[in-house]
Amino acid sequence: MSKTFFRLILVCVVLLLALLLVSAWWSVRSAETVTKSEESQALSEQKQTPEQKETLDENLFEVDPGVRASFASNPLVLAQTDETLTLAYEYRSEELKNAPQDRVLVMTTQDGLTFEQEDPDEWKHVPQPIRLPDGTYRRYFYNPQEGGLQSESSSDGVTFTLDDGLRYQVSGAKTNDPNIYGVSTQFVDAQGGVVLLYNSTIDNEIVVNRAYASPETHGMTFVFDRSDILADTLREPHYADPHALVRKNGEIWLIIMNQSRTRHPPASREGIVYGYVSHDDGKTFDLEGRLIDWDDYGEFDVYSLNDPKLVEFSDGTLRIYMAAMVKDEEEEGGYRWDLVSASR
DSSP: OOHHHHHHHHHHHHHHHHHHHHHHHHHHHHHHHHHHHHHHHTHHHHHOOHHHHHHHHSOSSEEOSSOSEESEEEEEEEEEOSSOEEEEEEEOOGGGTTOGGGOEEEEEESSSSOEEEEOGGGSOOSOOOEEOTTSOEEEEEEETTTTEEEEEEESSSSSOEEOSSOSEEOTTOSSOOTTTSOSEEEEEOTTSOEEEEEEEEETTEEEEEEEEEOGGGTTSOOEEEESOTTTTSSSSOBEEEEEEEEOTTSOEEEEEEEOOSSOOTTSSOBOEEEEEEESSTTSOOEEEEEEEEGGGOTTSOEEEEEEEEEEEOTTSOEEEEEEEEEEOTTSGGGEEEEEEEEEO
16 A cells, blocks of 8 residues: 555545534534523523512402503503592594594593593693602603703693703614613602613613613713613513602502514414512612413403503502503404503
């Protein structure tokens, strides 16, 4: 056998061994990838204590029978006293389909369940303002044309004046893009600062971001704190429609609507409201549990729940008002919107 032929055989053997080693390495790597994917999918379950898992299996709120308003969606808290609660909502009747300027209605309740209609022209359809320690009332709103958050202020809570400039510059704004700045909520912490929580979309995940206006700024200058403050608390990374409430006992609650990233209703059925409580004055939020689910409403054939708003009444009752997409074959699209509630 010539030396050349022997060397050729030796090279072939070395190449064959190299291919076998690469194949074995790739098989091990693929198995590790699958394992890591499965571990990532179950991350929230692994982090949960037995008590937390139990709270995710049982509702903390109970369904209120009936509806608060028919053909209604997008509830908004306009005002609340110890005696009354006033909500605005979008009237979704077919008769006003082409008249959006007339679709905002207003109603008031004393017991939280039975509402009476108000004259919508006597109300400004804007969220209830926050009240700062110095007595100033301030209301925030996102202006896509200006590229950030603006505000208006009042000394009596009735007459408001637009404040100059921006309270919070939103990176990449200048368009009405919910991927950058979506649903938001604000509250005053125990130090007199203002916490701003708002939705944005990151890598197809709807997250909650936090910005903060320190007490010395009197709610006039927000600084970005961090993104995705509820990360890994639920399996589906869809923390939509945040709404915060500072209770009379000092507890700070945050509720969100959790949905999957599958087809949207009515092609699918989804919408679970989860509650979080802060134990450090609004810096972080711990999962309290599942509050209410779309399939808890046996009185109706519900496709989904949307736009939750949390309210506390003078007797300590907590109530969530939500828009329910209800099956109705007599309506266009085969569904209608009703305003429903759940309480604790």
